Each structure stands twice: as structure tokens, then as C-alpha cells.
Amino acid sequence: MKKKKNVQPTTLSILVKARNLIAKKGWTQKAFARNKYGHGVDPLSPGACKFCVEGALIAAGVRGLPSFSGAYRKLALTLHTRSFATHLAFFNDELPRGSKGKAEILKLFDDCISELK
Numbered sequence: 001m002k003k004k005k006n007v008q009p010t011t012l013s014i015l016v017k018a019r020n021l022i023a024k025k026g027w028t029q030k031a032f033a034r035n036k037y038g039h040g041v042d043p044l045s046p047g048a049c050k051f052c053v054e055g056a057l058i059a060a061g062v063r064g065l066p067s068f069s070g071a072y073r074k075l076a077l078t079l080h081t082r083s084f085a086t087h088l089a090f091f092n093d094e095l096p097r098g099s100k101g102k103a104e105i106l107k108l109f110d111d112c113i114s115e116l117k
Helices: 011-024 053-060 066-083 088-094 099-116
Strands: none
Touching: 011 053, 011 066, 011 099, 053 066, 053 088, 066 088, 066 099
């Protein structure tokens, strides 16, 4: 029986998965993730149903892996080239609430992902 190789996610795969979490499950501010009651929860919690930028990255990758750090750095660099901001959490939390803010977040992910393809 062959031993399964532990394959780590790539920077691109983490960015795509994080983007899809926000697009399909929802976006939030002032917390890494929220449950269906609107309470802040760990982004790795099974009850997490909305994510901020950083929470989605945590849920999509494993914090501490080089690919997680690469995804975080790449997204922050893309943000910096667009707005001169560099802190993802501040950017996430300062956007307008609702669909306009979510659209800005998804655009940031889309720009970053397209740069890697």
C-alpha cells in the first residue's frame, strides 16, 4: 500500500478558495468569521458562514504554511498597487457595508488571482 503524499495547497489555490468562500457563503466585517446568528466565530468553525478577507484566507489555507503566507502577501501587494493601503483587515473593515463592499473584496481577489494566472 502506497503512503499518501501530504500535498500542501498553492498560493493560487488558497486565493481561489478564499474568494469562493466569500462569494458563496458571505462577507463580513470586524470579525474573522460569523455564524448564522451574526456572532464572531473561528473561521475554521463548521458554523462559520460569513468571512472577512483574512478569515477567508485562514479557512482556505493553514496559517503558518508558506502558501498561506504567500497568499496573504500577494493579496496585500495587490491591494497596495490599487490603493496604497497595505493592511487587509483595515481595508476590509473600512469598506461600505453590503453588496458594494463585498463587490470590492471580490474584485481585489479577482485582480490578485488574474495576476497569478
